Amino acid sequence: MAETLFDRIWNEHVVADLKDGFALLHVDRHLMHDGGGQNLLMLRKRGYQVRNPELTFATADHTISTTPGRADTNANGVRCLNDLRAETKDRNIRLFDIGDPGQGIVHVIGPEQGLSLPGALIVCGDSHTCTHGAMGALAFGIGATECLHVAATQTLVQRRPKTMRVNFAGIAPQGITAKDMILHVIGQLGTAGGSGYAVEYAGAAIRALEIEGRLTLCNLSIELGAKIGMIAPDDKTYAYLHGRPLAPKGALWDQALAYWRTLPTDAEAVFDREITLDVSAIAPQITWGTSPEHVIGIDERIPDPAGVADASRRRAMQAALAYMDLRAGEPIKGTKIDWVFIGSCTNSRLSDLRAAAGVVRGHKVAAHVHAWVVPGSETVKREAEAEGLDRIFLDAGFEWRDPGCSMCLAANGETVPRGQRSVSTSNRNFVGRQGPGARTHLASPAMAAAAALAGSIADVRQPGAK
Amino acid sequence: MEKFTRLCAIAVPPWRENVDTDALVRVERLFGAVPRNELGPYCFESWRYLPDRSENPDFILNQPPYREAQILLAGANFGCGSSREGAVWALAGQGIRCVIAPSFGDIFRNNCFQNGLLPVEMDFARIEAIARQVEADPAANRITVDLTQNAVIAPDGSRTAFRIPELRREALLEGLDEIELTLKREAQIAAFQARDAVRRPWIYQQ
Numbered sequence: 001m002a003e004t005l006f007d008r009i010w011n012e013h014v015v016a017d018l019k020d021g022f023a024l025l026h027v028d029r030h031l032m033h034d035g036g037g038q039n040l041l042m043l044r045k046r047g048y049q050v051r052n053p054e055l056t057f058a059t060a061d062h063t064i065s066t067t068p069g070r071a072d073t074n075a076n077g078v079r080c081l082n083d084l085r086a087e088t089k090d091r092n093i094r095l096f097d098i099g100d101p102g103q104g105i106v107h108v109i110g111p112e113q114g115l116s117l118p119g120a121l122i123v124c125g126d127s128h129t130c131t132h133g134a135m136g137a138l139a140f141g142i143g144a145t146e147c148l149h150v151a152a153t154q155t156l157v158q159r160r161p162k163t164m165r166v167n168f169a170g171i172a173p174q175g176i177t178a179k180d181m182i183l184h185v186i187g188q189l190g191t192a193g194g195s196g197y198a199v200e201y202a203g204a205a206i207r208a209l210e211i212e213g214r215l216t217l218c219n220l221s222i223e224l225g226a227k228i229g230m231i232a233p234d235d236k237t238y239a240y241l242h243g244r245p246l247a248p249k250g251a252l253w254d255q256a257l258a259y260w261r262t263l264p265t266d267a268e269a270v271f272d273r274e275i276t277l278d279v280s281a282i283a284p285q286i287t288w289g290t291s292p293e294h295v296i297g298i299d300e301r302i303p304d305p306a307g308v309a310d311a312s313r314r315r316a317m318q319a320a321l322a323y324m325d326l327r328a329g330e331p332i333k334g335t336k337i338d339w340v341f342i343g344s345c346t347n348s349r350l351s352d353l354r355a356a357a358g359v360v361r362g363h364k365v366a367a368h369v370h371a372w373v374v375p376g377s378e379t380v381k382r383e384a385e386a387e388g389l390d391r392i393f394l395d396a397g398f399e400w401r402d403p404g405c406s407m408c409l410a411a412n413g414e415t416v417p418r419g420q421r422s423v424s425t426s427n428r429n430f431v432g433r434q435g436p437g438a439r440t441h442l443a444s445p446a447m448a449a450a451a452a453l454a455g456s457i458a459d460v461r462q463p464g465a466k
Numbered sequence: 467m468e469k470f471t472r473l474c475a476i477a478v479p480p481w482r483e484n485v486d487t488d489a490l491v492r493v494e495r496l497f498g499a500v501p502r503n504e505l506g507p508y509c510f511e512s513w514r515y516l517p518d519r520s521e522n523p524d525f526i527l528n529q530p531p532y533r534e535a536q537i538l539l540a541g542a543n544f545g546c547g548s549s550r551e552g553a554v555w556a557l558a559g560q561g562i563r564c565v566i567a568p569s570f571g572d573i574f575r576n577n578c579f580q581n582g583l584l585p586v587e588m589d590f591a592r593i594e595a596i597a598r599q600v601e602a603d604p605a606a607n608r609i610t611v612d613l614t615q616n617a618v619i620a621p622d623g624s625r626t627a628f629r630i631p632e633l634r635r636e637a638l639l640e641g642l643d644e645i646e647l648t649l650k651r652e653a654q655i656a657a658f659q660a661r662d663a664v665r666r667p668w669i670y671q672q
């Protein structure tokens with residue numbers, strides 16, 4: 001029978017059929033961030049062992065400071081890190097600690113270290129685990145109690161989601177990134193559009209994306225409401241993985257590769273829902289409100305809630321405009337900003353930093369703007385420094401920081417101050433996400449860089465935008 | 467896990483769709499900063515308090531009798547966003563035992579089931595109709611959620627049936643612990659891994 005990529009991986013991992021659409025699934029990779037120490041302590045309290053520590057990997061990203069040197073990590077961050085260190089050591093779990101080239105945002109290091117493999121089932125106590133789906137893996141975020149379940153049993157009880165395919169027709173115009181493509185999808189389908197589905201992204205525009213772009217795209221699946229987003233592996237995937245520190249080697253590589261090639265969706269496979277979107281005419285995207293679906297092209301005007309029939313949606317839009325201090329009908333371009341954040345598991349990989357540096361090179365950050373670049377991992381940081389990207393950013397007036405989540409979630413005091421406005425390459429523009437009262441506009445790295453130079457929301461395609 | 471069978475309680479009308487888990491609990495309270503059973507006062511923190519930390523009188527949960535509510539009527543996609551289970555712990559700490567919404571964030575829904583909180587899916591038109599009855603006299607016009615009957619009973623006595631997977635329903639009714647249940651399947655898990663290590667050895671050897 002014809003199968004989808006999702007079907008194949010799901011079926012391969014069923015340990016027990018629990019009826020009613022539920023299954024007990026085997027977990028191939030359990031990734032932990034610095035909330036992992038808490039979970040392991042809770043596991044200890046309940047008297048459970050970690051069943052397969054060799055399939056469990058940890059790093060520190062959420063609560064550590066990203067100030068160069070990290071001396072200012074706050075007391076809670078320090079405690080999280082110490083707990084993580086002690087618990088992973090005691091239980092023989094590999095920890096990518098600070099300073100280790102493998103340290104970084106968990107969704108950056110998984111693929112980068114060769115942990116996230118096609119056909120693997122990957123979980124982490126973090127919703128952006130969908131990122132790893134770009135490698136052709138079945139990856140999703142879980143809650144803390146589910147993490148305990150995985151640690152204790154190396155399995156998880158899940159209900160089989162429906163399947164959906166999003167086909168990207170056309171070729172993305174020059175300068176349109178994976179971030180713009182997926183924000184556009186979210187704008188079209190809404191943040192609940194993928195709710196209850198495992199989404200596969202397909203089409204020529206997906207094949208044209210490099211792996212890092214695919215990771216960006218799958219990263220925002222959860223903002224589409226889908227906890228699973230995936231892309232069939234292809235030669236780009238295999239070339240990316242080959243030689244990574246924890247990727248299979250030698251004969252195992254050959255065996256794995258032969259298996260991976262059997263994974264992509266069959267031509268005749270049927271999805272529960274299928275959508276086709278044309279990317280050939282989209283403009284660089286930017287959010288205006290407090291949900292990722294509040295997104296428009298840079299050349300558009302801020303939408304008017306008055307024209308929206310659904311009362312609940314209208315109220316949400318009105319509240320968003322008030323929170324963001326914006327007026328319906330005005331152009332988004334030219335809105336004055338105070339901060340720029342280039343980083344997060346969405347857009348902190350080498351290609352992202354190159355794209356931003358390409359805009360920044362030879363220019364200065366506007367005098368009133370605070371601008372940060374936070375590389376996604378220690379490896380990204382070192383590679384960027386080796387090609388001089390840090391100098392480009394520093395010379396322009398950006399801060400060049402240590403790897404971590406930083407201002408994406410505003411832990412450890414790395415916040416946008418109340419009432420101030422930020423263009424961020426992260427994935428959430430929720431109320432208070434970047435700090436109480438902070439106003440966030442999501443965009444691509446090049447767009448964020450252009451905004452930093454202009455001191456206002458700018459169109460990266462226009463000369464003089466910077 | 468705390469059992470859920472039948473609940474008759476004050477309900478809060480919906481105020482917006484896409485209520486995300488960052489809104490349910492802020493990051494500063496997570497990662498062990500506040501113990502999980504003390505998160506109630508931080509539920510909806512960004513909306514609930516003014517910048518000077520005093521209560522925002524406009525926020526519905528600060529208004530009597532909604533302060534005592536145990537049921538939330540909500541807009542679509544409730545609990546979207548971050549996987550933080552603290553969102554459910556904060557709701558539970560606030561006294562909420564049931565959320566009725568047209569749809570839920572997938573991870574949030576799973577987290578509810580792990581904590582004895584019942585997510586009920588219902589058509590938004592029906593939710594609004596129930597909300598109008600509630601608003602007429604919130605303290606008196608209570609809603610009953612009966613998991614033994616899979617039904618929500620509105621203040622006017624009208625019933626709306628809801629669907630919930632049997633596995634989840636049973637766990638809530640009995641207060642079952644999923645980890646304990648799965649540990650009983652250890653032989654099955656070991657057999658799976660033995661088979662799988664032959665088929666996909668690269669997963670097990672790095």
Ligand code: SF4
Nearest residue numbers: 128344345405408409
């Ligand atoms: S970078 Fe942001 S979204 Fe990604 S894992 Fe860290 S906090 Fe979560």
